[in-house]
Amino acid sequence: MSGRGEWATPERMAEQAATGEGVFGAYEAFEKGTDEKTIGAHGIVDDAYALVYARNLVDLLRRQGASMAGPILDVGCGIGTVTNAIRTACGSGTDCQGIDLSASAIRVARRRYADCAFRAGSADDLGTFADGAFSLIHAREFYPFTRSADAGLHARFLAEFATKLMPGGSVAAVQIIGRAGLADSLAALAKQVPGLGFESAARRVMVPNRAYRRLGRTVYGAAFYEIVSAASATFESFRPGRASYVYLFSKAAV
Ligand SMILES: C[S@@+](CC[C@H](N)C(=O)[O-])C[C@H]1O[C@@H](n2cnc3c(N)ncnc32)[C@H](O)[C@@H]1O
Helix, strand or coil: CCHHHHHHCHHHHHHHHHHCCHHHHHHHHHHHCCCCCHHHHCCCCCHHHHHHHHHHHHHHHHHCCCCCCCCEEEECCCCCHHHHHHHHHHCCCCCEEEEECCHHHHHHHHHHCCCCEEEECCCCCCCCCCCCCEEEEEEECCHHHHCCCCHHHHHHHHHHHHHHEEEEEEEEEEEECCCCCHHHHHHHHHHHHHHHCCCEEEEEEECCHHHHHHHHHHHHCHHHHHHHHHHHHHHHHHCCCCCEEEEEEECCCC
């Protein structure tokens, strides 16, 4: 286990949830109405911004051939703002669900987004969902993937996710490169993908939301996207942590 990532294990996160540490305290304060600002440091709270993010994501994933038909599960969904935006971006008939360790965040999510279903629990145990239930499992800035360099921890979550995906389904984990995270483990995970239940593993640049907001889906046209991808890689080399990446783990179609 990497020392850097020990707090991101489900066991340590559950302890933090029980004592209201870190993000969990922020969710509780938001729910009680005593502090509505601090959760902004931990996730997306603004619906308009979430919708730009979700449309950007959906266009990138469609470009990569991922199925957006649903059902879709958002792991580490927090108060559900992104979960709900993904539903809107995919079409409001899409079945979008969320799971988070914070019971407080889930209560807020249920109150704010009645069209999505939310559950409290750890995403390394998705036993309450049927095997093969989802076409896509999405994770944005999901701590076990962003704050740990431990390939074993990443593999543990991915293997669980694979069992809940239908054939041809994908995991899309969105995060910056910077601290510990999937960037550290991708090479090791790519070698193990058949054992984890996947056919392939890849990383793709997500066009910055500011550019997507101005230009829309044209940013994923071949020429533009190649330029943005190359520019992001260059930028990343001298200003690490500025670009967002999608880590895509895909199951075989049959
Ligand atoms: C940085 S926040 C991101 C929230 C949301 N995805 C967003 O981008 O707005 C990370 C979230 O992961 C959740 N989390 C961490 N470990 C988890 C686990 N094992 N199972 C479910 N949720 C978890 C935390 O409770 C927190 O809500």
